Amino acid sequence: MNLKKQLIASLSGLIFSAAVISSTLAAGVAEFNDKGELLLPKDYREWIMVGTQVTPNELNNGKAPFTEIRTVYIDPESYAHWKKTGEFRDGTVTVKELVSVGDRKGPGSGNGYFMGDYIGLEASVKDSQRFPNEPGNWAFYIFYVPGTPLVAAAKNLPTAECAACHKDNAQTDMVYTQFYPVLRAAKATGKSGVVVE
Ligand code: HEC
Numbered sequence: 001m002n003l004k005k006q007l008i009a010s011l012s013g014l015i016f017s018a019a020v021i022s023s024t025l026a027a028g029v030a031e032f033n034d035k036g037e038l039l040l041p042k043d044y045r046e047w048i049m050v051g052t053q054v055t056p057n058e059l060n061n062g063k064a065p066f067t068e069i070r071t072v073y074i075d076p077e078s079y080a081h082w083k084k085t086g087e088f089r090d091g092t093v094t095v096k097e098l099v100s101v102g103d104r105k106g107p108g109s110g111n112g113y114f115m116g117d118y119i120g121l122e123a124s125v126k127d128s129q130r131f132p133n134e135p136g137n138w139a140f141y142i143f144y145v146p147g148t149p150l151v152a153a154a155k156n157l158p159t160a161e162c163a164a165c166h167k168d169n170a171q172t173d174m175v176y177t178q179f180y181p182v183l184r185a186a187k188a189t190g191k192s193g194v195v196v197e
Pocket residue numbers: 053066070072094095096122123124140141142157161162163165166170174175176177179
């Protein structure tokens with residue numbers, strides 16, 4: 001074998017093993033332990049923030065069904081895919097942070113609902129290989145509720161507890177895009193942010 005042929009042979013071997021390795025890895029940024037639990041995505045505050053909802057207790061007879069303020073993030077690679085295609089790719093991870101209402105009087109900005117303390121952390125992962133039987137291939141997780149410590153890994157919650165409401169009410173592939181202006185604006189446009197024509 002001459003040098004050129006040898007080089008081509010070893011290169012194609014490399015490409016083949018890279019393909020094998022990548023096909024055995026889970027899609028996207030989600031990491032799981034050997035019990036199949038999702039590891040807490042540590043850097044989610046560096047992801048794309050897509051929207052915030054407020055359902056204060058005082059508008060809900062003292063106890064809103066959902067924690068008062070909630071902010072949702074999506075991992076950057078899945079956001080890029082959404083921006084290009086308008087779809088949630090295999091491997092998409094979303095994280096929802098739950099925050100209480102703190103102050104109700106602003107420093108000159110008006111009365112309202114200002115963020116208090118972090119009191120919850122939830123996530124969802126779409127993965128057709130890992131969750132072939134879940135609706136939309138989405139799995140749902142809770143990492144933190146008030147009164148218990150934040151956990152480093154969380155197990156997939158029953159479909160009836162989480163997925164059912166998302167399936168019935170969320171606008172796009174079980175994700176509440178109707179409440180996420182960042183995702184609505186970017187959907188399949190290839191563009192982010194406020195576009196000045
Ligand atoms: C009664 C309906 C309902 C149930 C049950 C529900 N959710 Fe949601 N979920 C919502 C709504 C509405 C939003 C939009 C953001 C908001 O208002 O908090 C949302 C948003 C989310 C998001 C952000 C991404 C997305 O899909 O829009 C995550 C993550 C999430 N929920 C996790 C969970 C988990 C974990 C459970 C089960 C413990 C759960 N949800 C149960 C209604 C529900």
